[in-house]
Amino acid sequence: MMNESMYGNAMWSGHWLWTLVVAIVxxxxWQICRRTGYPGWLGLLMLIPMVNLVLLYFIAFADWPAHKAGTGNE
Structure with missing residues (x-):
């Protein structure tokens, strides 16, 4: 049988899992978006399924504002 302490442990491990996802992904x-000239908060879209793929394709194939300003690397 599950007791109350088991639920507490599951919630605690879930908290650390989300912390790792944010730190690793x-x-x-966020830094890539900032360096390409887009707002860093676009990195939060990586947490939404399917939207994260759209974001990656957008960053890969769009003209970067940093390139237009002459501050980006080729």
């Missing part, structure tokens, strides 16, 4: 994408 969102933070680097």
């Amino acid at each position: 969102v933070v680097p994408v």
Whole structure:
């Protein structure tokens, strides 16, 4: 049988799982968006299924504002 302490442990592990997802996925994408000239908060879209793929294709194939300003790398 499950007791109350088991639910507490499951919630605690879920908290750390989301922290890892944010640290491993969102933070680097946030930096990539900023360096390409887009707002960093677009990195949060990586948490939404299917939207994350659209974001990756958008960043890969769009003209970057940083390139237009002459501050980006080729």
